Amino acid sequence: MTRLFAVLATLVILLALAALMVGPADAGLAASLRALLGEGGPLVLVMQEIRLPRMMLGLMIGASLGLSGAALQGYLRNPLAEPGLIGISSSAALGAVIAIQTGLAAAFALALPLMALAFALLAVVILLALSGTRRGDTLTLILAGIAISATSGALTQLVLNLSPNPFATSEIVFWLMGSLADRSMTHVALAAPFMGLGFLLMAGLGRSLDALTLGEDAAESMGVNLTRLRLRVVIGTACVVGAGTAVAGAIGFIGLVVPHLLRPFTGHRPGPLLWASALGGAAMLLAADVAVRVTLPDRDLKLGVLTALVGAPFFLHLIWRNRRARA
Amino acid sequence: MLRRAALALALCAAGLPVAAEEGPRRVVSINLCTDQIAMQLAAPGQLHSVSWIARDPRSSAMAQEAQAYPANHGRAEEIWLMKPDLVLAGSFTSRAAVEMLKRLGTPVVEVAPAYSLDDIPDRIRSIGTALGREAQAEEMIATFEGRLATLRAQVDDRPSAAIYYANGYTTGDRTLAGEILITAGFDNIAGDTMGGHLPLETLAMADPDAIITGTPYPGASRSEEILEHPVVEAIRDRAASRAVSDSDWICGTPYVLKAIDDLAAFRKGLE
Numbered sequence: 001m002t003r004l005f006a007v008l009a010t011l012v013i014l015l016a017l018a019a020l021m022v023g024p025a026d027a028g029l030a031a032s033l034r035a036l037l038g039e040g041g042p043l044v045l046v047m048q049e050i051r052l053p054r055m056m057l058g059l060m061i062g063a064s065l066g067l068s069g070a071a072l073q074g075y076l077r078n079p080l081a082e083p084g085l086i087g088i089s090s091s092a093a094l095g096a097v098i099a100i101q102t103g104l105a106a107a108f109a110l111a112l113p114l115m116a117l118a119f120a121l122l123a124v125v126i127l128l129a130l131s132g133t134r135r136g137d138t139l140t141l142i143l144a145g146i147a148i149s150a151t152s153g154a155l156t157q158l159v160l161n162l163s164p165n166p167f168a169t170s171e172i173v174f175w176l177m178g179s180l181a182d183r184s185m186t187h188v189a190l191a192a193p194f195m196g197l198g199f200l201l202m203a204g205l206g207r208s209l210d211a212l213t214l215g216e217d218a219a220e221s222m223g224v225n226l227t228r229l230r231l232r233v234v235i236g237t238a239c240v241v242g243a244g245t246a247v248a249g250a251i252g253f254i255g256l257v258v259p260h261l262l263r264p265f266t267g268h269r270p271g272p273l274l275w276a277s278a279l280g281g282a283a284m285l286l287a288a289d290v291a292v293r294v295t296l297p298d299r300d301l302k303l304g305v306l307t308a309l310v311g312a313p314f315f316l317h318l319i320w321r322n323r324r325a326r327a
Numbered sequence: 328m329l330r331r332a333a334l335a336l337a338l339c340a341a342g343l344p345v346a347a348e349e350g351p352r353r354v355v356s357i358n359l360c361t362d363q364i365a366m367q368l369a370a371p372g373q374l375h376s377v378s379w380i381a382r383d384p385r386s387s388a389m390a391q392e393a394q395a396y397p398a399n400h401g402r403a404e405e406i407w408l409m410k411p412d413l414v415l416a417g418s419f420t421s422r423a424a425v426e427m428l429k430r431l432g433t434p435v436v437e438v439a440p441a442y443s444l445d446d447i448p449d450r451i452r453s454i455g456t457a458l459g460r461e462a463q464a465e466e467m468i469a470t471f472e473g474r475l476a477t478l479r480a481q482v483d484d485r486p487s488a489a490i491y492y493a494n495g496y497t498t499g500d501r502t503l504a505g506e507i508l509i510t511a512g513f514d515n516i517a518g519d520t521m522g523g524h525l526p527l528e529t530l531a532m533a534d535p536d537a538i539i540t541g542t543p544y545p546g547a548s549r550s551e552e553i554l555e556h557p558v559v560e561a562i563r564d565r566a567a568s569r570a571v572s573d574s575d576w577i578c579g580t581p582y583v584l585k586a587i588d589d590l591a592a593f594r595k596g597l598e
Contacts, residue, residue, distance in 0.1 A: 025528040045531045049557045100547050167493050167550035174549060182495065182527055184557050298524050300494075 001272055004265045008279035012059070015286035019055040020047070022293045053185045058286045060188075060195055061180075061248055064240035066281020067274060069255020071202050074209035074270030075233045076131075078141060079260065079318055083241045084252030086145030087152060088123045092238075092245035093175040094152040095119030097159050099246075101168070109186075113194050117242030123148050124234045177304030178249035180289050187247040198239030199278075201232045206271030213270065251303050253311025254281050260314060350459020351413035351434070356381075357401040357424070358417035360578035361438050363389050364454045365415055366396075367580075368463050376409055385544065388574045388582040403427040413457060441579020444506045447471065450579055471581045475510075478587050482512035486536035486597055489516045491525065491559065493541070493550040498522035504576050507583055511590030513537065531558045537567045537597065539590070569593050 021032060025046045035043035036052065065083060072081040083089050099105040099115035126148060131141040156175050160168040208229045211219040220226060244251075258280040259273055266272040285303070288310075292301040354369065355376045356362045362377035366389055379400055380386050381393035399405055401421035406414060406428060414435045416425050429435050436457040441447050448468040455464020488508060490498050498504040499520030508515050516533040517525060538559065543551045553559065562568075575586035 023528050024526045025532045042531050042534045045558055045561055046528045049561070050527050050531070100549070103547065106547055163546045163548070165544045165546035165548040165551070167544070167548040168546060170494075171549050182553050182556060186557075298526075300524070 001266065004276060005279065008276060008283065011283045012279055012286070015283050015290065016055055016059060018290050019058055019286050020051050022290050023051055024297055049184060053183050053188050054180050054289070055286070056188050057180050057183055057191070057248060058289045059282045060191060061244040061251065062254060062282035062285025063278040064195055064198065064244045064281070065251065065254040065285065066258045066277035066279070067199065067202055068237040068240050069281070070259040070270065070273045070277035071205060071209070071233050072237060072255070073259055074212065074273065075229065076141065077212065080142060080256070080315070082253065082256035083237060084250060085256060085315070086127055086141060087148030088120050088237065088241050089245050089250035089252065090149045090152040090156070090176065091123035092116040092120040092242045093250045094156045094159070095242070096246040097156050097175055101159050101163055109190060113190050113243045113246040116246035117194060117238055119152070120242035120245070121235070121238035123152070124238055128230070128234065173302060174249050176250055177302035178251035179300055179302050180248055181300045183247060191243040191247045194239045194243035198236045198243070201236035201239065202274065205229065205232060206274050209270035209274070249304070251285065251307055253307045253315070254284050257311045257314050258284055260318065353409070353411050354413045354415060354458065355399060355406055355409050355411040356415040357399055357406065358415065358420040358438070359386060360417060360440060360580065361415040361454060362393065363387065363578055363580045363582070364451055365458065366392050367467065368451070368455050368458055368460045370460065373458065375411060384574065385542065385572070386574055386577055388578070388580065407431060407433070415454065415457065441503055442501070443503060444475065444510065444583065447579040447581070447583070467581065471584070474584050478584060478591065479510055484598070485512055485514045486594060487516050487533070488513040488537040488539055489525070489530055489533065489535040490539045491530065491554065493548070493553065495524055495527060495553050496522065497525035503579055503583065507576060507586050507590065508539070511587045512594045513590070527553070527556060527558050530562070535562065535566060537569065537593070538562050539569050539571055541573050542570050567593070567597050
């Protein structure tokens with residue numbers, strides 16, 4: 001287990017360095033790192049105001065998506081639960097779009113993550129109300145998720161189409177696919193407090209989630225407070241997904257692929273999987289963000305395009321396995 | 328008596344009623360740029376309708392004048408119901424509507440956008456011919472070329488500048504906006520290109536002496552947020568910056584002279 005964490009942490013550090021190095025402003029490793037510390041003319045601006053916030057957001061959002069995916073899957077005991085797939089991210093995007101278009105975000109900066117958080121929370125509550133926590137009720141969860149995704153996606157498009165701003169309509173892609181291009185420290189500061197809160201809420205869930213694998217009654221007899229567990233998963237997920245989506249749009253599939261890949265290495269226990277997934281999610285999003293910058297340096301290729309290309313086949317594979325298990 | 332006849336003849340030659348009788352009588356323009364040239368060239372009563380964007384002061388240099396005409400939205404049905412005997416369209420506007428109107432037998436004249444200052448006289452001439460107002464068109468061209476020649480002053484010290492729009496777009500020398508910038512005495516950091524996406528990093532490394540941005544539209548957008556990015560702000564603090572109104576830049580009409588004039592004044596302020 002320690003080895004897994006060491007490997008994942010090394011991977012994250014290497015990818016974070018790569019994320020700092022890749023960009024149209026060509027500069028060597030030494031010059032870039034010196035500029036990061038504040039010497040070297042215009043390169044300082046590039047490193048401190050463009051690449052550093054971009055790397056930090058990739059790290060934070062990737063970890064959030066991995067962690068919340070693992071927490072949701074552990075709590076619902078359902079391998080298909082993922083914030084993007086079941087509509088939490090698109091709901092959060094709708095909240096963010098409403099905050100921007102009503103001028104709320106301009107009047108009060110924190111309104112942006114708060115609105116996204118509120119809408120993410122709404123989506124989680126609706127999902128839990130519809131699908132409950134019965135083991136293996138995959139179908140209801142996915143169907144409810146599709147309905148929430150479709151509704152919030154449509155409302156996002158409606159709001160942006162009604163905007164008097166000629167650029168708003170073209171931003172639908174950003175909100176539905178996600179991107180880290182041209183973000184700044186302002187966005188890091190907006191997202192960080194809510195992500196921190198979400199991480200704190202979900203940090204100590206490992207033991208409870210492990211106990212839950214034995215069933216709700218067994219978990220309760222082992223001293224797990226199920227109501228508190230649910231509250232922490234729900235609010236924690238809404239916090240991290242809401243804050244991430246508010247600044248980078250909805251990025252899908254990371255919370256699905258990462259826990260799925262790492263599960264065998266954690267002995268199929270949801271507890272250790274939480275933190276492994278957080279590290280793995282950060283690594284995957286950083287890798288995706290480096291990849292979009294390497295493949296199409298001149299265009300803003302959306303992150304969701306890459307994560308979906310990797311994630312959708314995984315999703316099909318999981319459905320296939322699910323079907324065989326039931327047959 | 329003789330003098331009065333001569334005066335009448337002169338008036339006819341100057342052309343208002345006669346020219347209108349030769350050309351189309353009910354013209355509908357569905358493109359912002361053809362709208363503005365047509366409003367300046369058409370005989371009274373000849374132009375029936377202009378596009379709704381022509382009334383928007385952010386895009387149109389003639390928003391006030393456009394109020395006098397009924398607005399259209401470039402849709403085939405509404406234009407057909409206006410019964411025009413000529414439709415003026417841009418070569419990229421409302422393709423489906425243009426094709427349909429042609430099929431229905433309405434004459435359509437398509438005018439390509441002006442990609443450079445040299446294109447402007449040609450576009451004015453095309454529209455003048457279509458309207459049967461060649462004399463007015465030639466007069467407008469002569470005035471335009473005369474004023475442009477006086478604006479093309481030699482500049483020794485050319486400050487570098489970047490044009491930066493929403494979504495990080497820029498325009499290079501081989502565009503109308505690029506030529507406006509060069510004529511006003513700046514060197515464009517985007518160089519001899521059409522322009523395109525200029526990453527923030529490239530902008531930061533180029534470190535231009537001046538940055539020229541569009542005026543943001545109402546209703547916030549993430550696309551325009553880039554104009555307030557700390558990198559752009561830092562360049563703004565260090566260099567000179569100017570937000571220009573898009574209306575004088577978008578179309579190849581004599582209004583570009585005003586854009587050049589404004590920019591040249593801005594450059595002189597830098598010295």
